[in-house]
Amino acid sequence: MKKFRYTLLFAFAFSLLACEAEIDQYTPQAGDVDFSTYVALGTSLTAGFADNDLYRSAQINSYPNILAGQLSYVGLSGEFRQPLMLDELGFGNRLVLGISAGSLAPVPATGTPDQRNFASIAADGPFHNLGVPGALAAHLLFPGYGTLNPYYGRFASNPAESSIIAEAVALQPSFFSLWVGNNEILGYAVQGGVGTGITPPQEFQAYYSAILQQLVATAKGVVANIPDISSIPFFRTIPYDALALTQTQATMLNAAYAMAPHISFSAGANGFVVEDTAHPAGIRQLQAGELVLLTLPLDRVHNEGWGSSTPIPEQYYLSVDQVNNIQQAVESYNGIITSLAAQFELALVDVNQLLVDGERGIYFDALAFNTEFVTGGVFSLDGVHLSKRGNAIVANAFIEAINLTYRASIPKVAVGQYPGIIFP
Amino acid sequence: MRNPIKITLLLIFLNYSALAGGYQVSLHGQRQAGMGLIGTSLFMDASAAFYNPGALALMPQQISILGGVSGIFSNVTYQMTYPSLYQAQTDNPIGTPFYLYAAAKITDRLVAGIAVNTPFGNGLKWEEGWAGRFLIQEISLRAITIQPTVSFRISDEISAGAGFVYTMGFVEMERTLPVEGVDGEGKVNISGNTANYGFNAGLQYAGRNGLNIGISYRSQIDMAVDDAEAIFSVPLSLSGMFPAENSVAVTLPLPANLDFGLSYQFSRELMLGIALNYVFWDAYQDLTFNFETNTPALTDSSNPREYSNTLIVRAGGEYKVNNSLYLRAGAYYDPSPVNRDYFSPETPSLNTLALSGGFSFLPNSQISIDASLLFLMGMEESVTYSPENFGGTYKSRVLIPGIGISYSL
Incomplete structure (x- = not known):
């Protein structure tokens, strides 16, 4: 007893001397959701595509991977597997910030990509991040899409037969995220409106609904709407009167x-x-x-x-008309996404509003962000896809939406702890 | 590069405010420290020159010389705003403020003395790479004050005194810049020094019945650094945006203090007292950095602080065990002057409750060994630096052991 009292006294004295200011942390709660198996579906944004390529560190900092890391506090079990590239060069199209004609500009990265980036890694699967650069909603449902899209082909369990949605369903997910619809409009926009047309909203609605119907069989989920494509740096950097x-x-x-x-x-x-x-x-x-x-x-x-x-x-x-076409399509698509999210009782991330806020400039953790090219910090060097910190911001927006809808308390990430754009 | 990378070089001197706000540790005497830093109404030795020049005339000795040093072991924890599990801690260097006082009776009524102390000598160092590094990574301030003082006994019960205060400040701070190169993130290091002067004046009432009342006022001293050295380390391609040889001008007010003290000698053995310190923190409204050379990425910045005046309440006492041993204890409450919406981690000043204890050992009638221990609890509070959206909960703990020696004749 006496010994115990001395121990207590000693412990008290030690805690004084150590003088640690301890703050109790909250215990994250899963709310109404089983997060044990999470699968992410989407486009290049979901895959972690950045700087005009899909490369390893960008994939590691993809918003689904960041989200999965946080879901591990509320029940995610096992590894969140991504079809990682072997290096930082991906398919060899990566841009880095360099000096071009005396000024800072994105320039092609030097070096030769690892040839294994082009080989199938299906044997390392199954994969939980099923985001595929270039994919449309229709493509997610399309068996054999792996023969048309090398990003899917390299990890498809059977490129000639499997579909992205089938791979997702096979995992029997308990939770999913879906962010698709950008490419239907972006494809039109990045060709100056002269190539492929915008997928009509009714068609988009049919594909989107079909995807959700298959996923909700086993899972709850979160969907994200699409930003106003015409407000991303790709279209806002060179003035019309330059x-x-x-x-x-x-x-x-x-x-x-x-x-x-x-x-x-x-x-x-x-x-x-x-x-x-x-x-x-x-x-x-x-x-x-x-x-x-x-x-x-x-x-x-x-x-x-x-x-x-x-x-x-x-x-x-x-042209003005083409910009109007884009903005109207974004509005229609987002209307569809909102109503389907409500119909299937899913969490909804308002990425469109996030980008509007971003245009005005926004601080996260004492870092200033806006939608300007390169210096804005949100977009990567291709002016279309997110930077690593941009992915962290989006991951937090997903967490916010999930917490709100499912009464969960998933912890957010500290945006400034993710890598920034590297200057030469 | 149209987007200016805002260099809000927070607080060069912030460290000062860190000490004087929630860290206010007026470590100017081990005896006072043992009693919760009451001192305004006391005149046990030459340290009254600092605490209340008015009381110095009443010191019992012909000559009093004392010196001492403390060690500040401080720790601040940051928890990011809910929902987050992100935490960071400071890894502060040990602060070592010291003091040196000497005073002598020139006549029966007149005492002259000098006070040298380091009212602001701590450092704040957040863990490397922490989330708030774009606001502050590391900051240190050392201020040395020299105060020649005279004090005059007007009547048996009333005395008055005044001192000329000369303060030298040395500052250094480091902040991470939101630009990243292959070698890591950019940084800016700012260092400089300055000096300025003010005054310290006080009045003392010493009743024959054992009641002592003191009042003193220390003036505001603006620490203005006109040409602090600003060293930028940034990726090569941005070096034009952050000129290598640059300087910055910044001013920080060291606020005025109005102190009131009351103490009562209950018996030969027991003395108890209180003190109130009113700190005119509203002098600190913003912190502005003017760079000698501006670029589109390096603009001058004005950062709101909007501090409020605070009242510190102290109580303490001394018990004489015998001629060679005195024991002391005390406590105080020091509210934070920081505006909740402009709470920057370079000044993690919290509402603070402090407990203290101490003793003096006198091997003979001329020498006294004085020791004290203070424990400061900065109470957990959720605040934000709204201009840059950096919020969270802060909590602090400070332990300050101190030792000193006094010589009396």
């Missing part, structure tokens, strides 16, 4: 376009000259509200007169 002219240049160009009086130049900023098959003259100048794509070859603008003496081809910009 043609800066001196008075002399303007005078020369005006003379050259004397036959096209609807085209005129003045000293300062001018709308680019573009091809437009819908215009009677076949060419015109860009107006406010029209968007230039990030893929516009700026060297040709500087060296070959693109946008001034030579009209820019139609695939490099979006």
